[in-house]
Amino acid sequence: MADPASYRPRTGDIPTDPGVYRFRDPHGRVIYVGKAKNLRQRLTSYFARPATLLPKTYAMVHTAASVEWTVVGSELEALQLEYTWIKEFRPRYNLAFRDDKTYPYLAVTMGEKYPRVMVMRGERRKGTRYFGPYTAGAIRETMDTLLRVFPVRSCSAGVFRRAEQSGRPCLLGYIDKCSAPCVGRISEEDHRALADDFCAFMGGEARRFITGLERKMADAVSDLDYENAARLRDDIVAMRKVFERNAVVLSEETDADVFAVEEDELEAAVQVFHVRGGRIRGQRGWIVEKVEDTTPEALVGHLLQQVYGDQEETNGRLPREVLVPVLPEDADDLGIWLTGLRGARVELRVPQRGDKAALLKTVHENAVQALRLHKSRRAGDITTRSLALQELQEALELPEPPLRIESFDISHVQGTNVVASMVVVEDGLTKKSEYRKFTITGEAARDDTAAMHDVLTRRFRNYLAERERPVEERDSGKFAYPPNLVVVDGGQPQVTAAVRALAELGIGDEVRVVGLAKRLEEVWLPEGDFPVILPRASQGLYLLQRIRDEAHRFAITFHRQRRAKSMTASILDEVPGLGPARQKAVLAHFGSLKRLRAASVTEITDVSGVGPSLAAAIHARLHGVDQPAPAVNYATGEIVES
Incomplete structure (x- = not known):
């Protein structure tokens, strides 16, 4: 481990302006990024008395081999630059916000040609809208209920591809829980509009859709179209069932994210409730590993940077209010930054009384429980990993643990x-x-x-x-x-x-x-x-x-x-007249060598550019037999089955 004194810059060389600093290891990798109102005051705190630092801060300054800084014009610029560098370098010693739960989310893959509604866990994907989290039972019920009103595709890519090839929709298409874009029942544009409506409903605009359906039901009754009115009535009941699952906690005009933090010396648990239209639309939690002696104000500031800095993560939607337990140190700059992201004013404040303060207390209780649960689950795991690395260091006589x-x-x-x-x-x-x-x-x-x-x-x-x-x-x-x-x-x-x-x-x-x-x-x-x-x-x-x-x-x-690919290529390479382009077309049509082997000669001729003779040659090679050329009716181009 390096001695911090070996790379400590002279105090007089460090400016007193606001800026952003980076610690690098001996290989030049950025291991920590921080910002400061006064760079000199902040950096000297790392070197003055290293022995008094927190364990992870101590490890960071002894792992680093150099430190560098960049002076900026204001604290707002420092805030933006720090976030940019954290996203770019992903330093191992910066605050790591890890999801503390594995609850599923209701996801809509808006990045696909035909968006798909699905249940998703794990890392978030670009181009996908997320709603939740939900419990495992609730998410299936919610999805099943809404598909009758918004019949968006929910099948896998394989099922969708087979339906396209066969011209027949899956079961959901027959029971009207899918609009069946796979067989052309709905256009690409109309299906995307349907997915947009699904996202809008889940995003808090339920009242608009319910009111619209009520108006259509009334018109159907006036026209004596009772069958259509009954169908609309069932849709309204289904939408209300989903809409009323969340209790009203605030006025219907309230759009806010409510944050709470519970921490100890080494870690912190963060909880956020997403309130849209006065109802709790989602909940998320993180566990934060604290590298240095961070104040609650600084921790909240880092949290807001990471949550709202990635517009894909927030689906590009920021609320009008962000309620926090304490105002961050640079609250004014963060407010300006959030307002710029939203394109309209964002109020960053601490609720003092009333329903919002009561909700904040509830969120904090969730954070307390999350930290307690995390510690009980992770204590043994962290201890075991540390013990394993220490044992390897001693057994293999390594100078330091093999990180x-x-x-x-x-x-x-x-x-x-x-x-x-x-x-x-x-x-x-x-x-x-x-x-x-x-x-x-x-x-x-x-x-x-x-x-x-x-x-x-x-x-x-x-x-x-x-x-x-x-x-x-x-x-x-x-x-x-x-x-x-x-x-x-x-x-x-x-x-x-x-x-x-x-x-x-x-x-x-x-x-x-x-x-x-x-x-x-x-x-x-x-x-x-x-x-x-x-x-x-x-x-x-x-x-x-x-x-x-x-x-x-x-x-x-x-x-x-590689073996499967080479086997497929070697077999098809032996078919006379089947070049690389047609090989690719045949495999793309059937999806795999197994399906191609199960296909008849007539089915193989469905591939563009493959005639009866070539189809027969492919079929014969795949089945290892010598097969004569089929009889063909040249008037119609059809194969005469023997």
Whole structure:
């Protein structure tokens, strides 16, 4: 770990203006971004007495190798620049807002040609509108009720594609819970308008739709069209059922987001209730890891930045009021910023009395419960990960805990379709965004050791290339940073091959390599003729096993994909007259080789550009038989079945 005194800037060199600062690690990676009204006062607090800092702040300043700053004209500019850099660099030591629940959301995929209504969990996707969260039972009931009024597509891509090909809608289309755009019952524009209405209803405009249906029902009764009036009546009952699920807590004109925070020295729980039209339309929660001794005011300011800075996250809709437990330090600047995002005035305030203050108290109770639940669930998990990293540091004689571990595995069948995988674990947790796949060809594919040497050479050659570039131009997604530990699947031969690759690149002393053999789960080191045997109950061994198994899973999945692709290509390549373009058209039409094999000659001729003779040749090759050319009625172009 670095000594903060080694990179501490001279006090007189730090300006007293407002600005934004960045801490970087020895590899140039930004690990923390902060803003300050007075840069000198803020930065010197990190170096004056490091021993008195909070544990995570202490770890941050000892992990960093440099600090830099940018002076701006005002606190508002500092606020905007800090948010931009946090989104760009995603520093590991900044406040991390993680969802504390796995409740499902009702999602509408507005980014698709035909938007789809679905239940969704996990990370949010671009171009998708989210409503909720709901409990598992409530969301299904809500979705089922609204589809009778707004029959938006809710089927998967596979079901939609099959309906298009067959010309027949699925069951939902027959029972009028889907407008069936797959078979052309509704145009693309009308279906999107239907999805927009669904989103508007879920977004708080229910009264407008209910009033419109009541007016149509009255007109139908006046025209003695009782059948249509009964259908409209049922739709109104369904909409009211969904609309009345939330209790009225404020006046119908109230649009507000109500935030509450409960914190201790290391973490904080954040809760927000989304109130639209006087009703609670959704609830979300986050758990925040505090890196430094943050005040409640600063924490609220960071929270508002992250929640409203991403317009995709807020669906581009900000309320008229944002109610918080305490005003942030830069409340005026945040108010101006939020007003600019909304395009109309946003009032940022602390409710003192009345219904809004009572609601804030309720939200705070949720935050208290969320923090208590999080601590009871996470205490063992955090302790276990820390223990595992500490055990690996001691067993492998590493200078520091292996905060970043990369594991490599080779997969093939008798030397064909040789591939490799790289999985990444940071702080004991997988980081799937940095997983990588490798295709291995030529001499490197002759055996596992040659393949391992090739993969490690390619991975760290990219690292060296990135290291030569200026820090600002490095691509963090392309091997820009080295691991503390490399784990290869195998024993001494694989470890030797990996170490040789690093030595040839001149970085053999920078990265520690170990191998984990499957038979006895022994850990092989580059030096020594005997492996290290970790206790069976060791958390360090469990972590290595999980990393190794994840690398194996990722590698074999990639191998199967390539093998299936190569098998399909090799079979169709043997069909005379079937070039690459027609191969692609045939596979796109049927979706898979399995469906193509099940198709008849007549069905294959439905593909554009495939005539009877070529269809018969494809069918014969797929079934491994010699099939004569079919008899064709040249007057009609149809096949005469024998």
